[in-house]
Amino acid sequence: MMREWTILGAGALGCTFAALLNEQQRPVSLILSERHRRHFNPAFEFIALNERRRLVSPHYRFADQAAATECLLVMTKAYQVLPALKNLHNLPRHVPVILLHNGMGVAAQVTDLLPHNPLLAGVTSHGALREGPWQIRHTGKGETWLGPLNEQGKAFSHLLAPLSAALGHAEWSEDILSLQHRKLAINAVINPLTACHHIRNGQLAEPRFADVLTQLCEEVHSVLSRLGETDTPEQYQRRLNSVIELTATNYSSMHQDLAHGRPTEIDYITGYLLKHAGDLPVPVCQQLYNEVKKLGG
Numbered sequence: 001m002m003r004e005w006t007i008l009g010a011g012a013l014g015c016t017f018a019a020l021l022n023e024q025q026r027p028v029s030l031i032l033s034e035r036h037r038r039h040f041n042p043a044f045e046f047i048a049l050n051e052r053r054r055l056v057s058p059h060y061r062f063a064d065q066a067a068a069t070e071c072l073l074v075m076t077k078a079y080q081v082l083p084a085l086k087n088l089h090n091l092p093r094h095v096p097v098i099l100l101h102n103g104m105g106v107a108a109q110v111t112d113l114l115p116h117n118p119l120l121a122g123v124t125s126h127g128a129l130r131e132g133p134w135q136i137r138h139t140g141k142g143e144t145w146l147g148p149l150n151e152q153g154k155a156f157s158h159l160l161a162p163l164s165a166a167l168g169h170a171e172w173s174e175d176i177l178s179l180q181h182r183k184l185a186i187n188a189v190i191n192p193l194t195a196c197h198h199i200r201n202g203q204l205a206e207p208r209f210a211d212v213l214t215q216l217c218e219e220v221h222s223v224l225s226r227l228g229e230t231d232t233p234e235q236y237q238r239r240l241n242s243v244i245e246l247t248a249t250n251y252s253s254m255h256q257d258l259a260h261g262r263p264t265e266i267d268y269i270t271g272y273l274l275k276h277a278g279d280l281p282v283p284v285c286q287q288l289y290n291e292v293k294k295l296g297g
Helices: 012-023 063-068 078-086 107-113 152-167 176-197 201-205 207-226 233-246 253-259 270-276 283-294
Strands: 005-008 028-031 044-047 053-056 059-061 072-074 097-099 119-124 127-132 135-140 144-148
Touching: 005 012, 012 028, 012 044, 012 053, 012 127, 012 135, 012 152, 028 063, 059 063, 072 078, 078 107, 097 107, 107 119, 119 152, 119 176, 144 152, 144 176, 176 201, 176 207, 176 233, 176 253, 176 270, 176 283, 201 207, 201 233, 207 233, 207 270, 207 283, 270 283
Parallel strands: 005 028, 005 072, 028 059, 044 135, 072 097, 097 119
Antiparallel strands: 044 053, 119 144, 127 135
16 A cells, blocks of 8 residues: 655646645655755645645655655656656656656656656646645646556556545546647647737637637647547537636646746746647747747746
8 A cells, every 4th residue: 555645746737736735644655856855845834725824744855765656747847857767866667757747758768767667648738836845835727637658557547546636637548648638739829829918818719819729720620630649620629718717716836937037848838839740831830939938938
């Protein structure tokens, strides 16, 4: 029986998952980066959806303590996944590793890096925000899906029960790639547009964005169709509009990254689509990619 969840990536969403698991009396540890090693790392304040505040005290660990890991949730930024996993030199071979980052294009490299570990991928639509140092706000509840990335990963659907109890929803999908594509299709519209225009998600519903949304949706849909996805343009558009509405007051992660001078995940979102577009014309995707890069992302 697994005793402890270890989360790699103590960002807003990683801390939110830690707080929700902790609330179910599940032991949780957060792996912090080396720069925290000589500091006192306090409990963090978690602000729940109902505004209730509480202090959460996970175990704090560092990369050289990876031998104690029983299940690893990887919740770093996409570009941090490989460097962070490479630091876990003594991660046991039997430990399941769940990739729960934004964007795509990392899984194949992780498979090469950890050929023996059970590997799973997940998508989640929970939202979270860092309000201050050691202060995390849960901004939205959503669905979470897990599925296997390799043969060994297929034996770990039992991880869903504790996750579902903590998160309110968690389900298994043998075709997790398709769900990742779906999420990418939403992110590839909302993230770069809100980041470039310095707006909240809901403002994309304003008439001034109607034309660019239409063309961007056509481009994204055409690339995903080439990758084997079977959604109609109408189904995709409906899902996108629904997410824009549900997250209307939120700032996207890419907007937040640019606003705080951090690198973005554009290479793993729009960049992934550009890489797989082949000879399909994707001028709006290309323009947004260039614009986010120019802004420092």
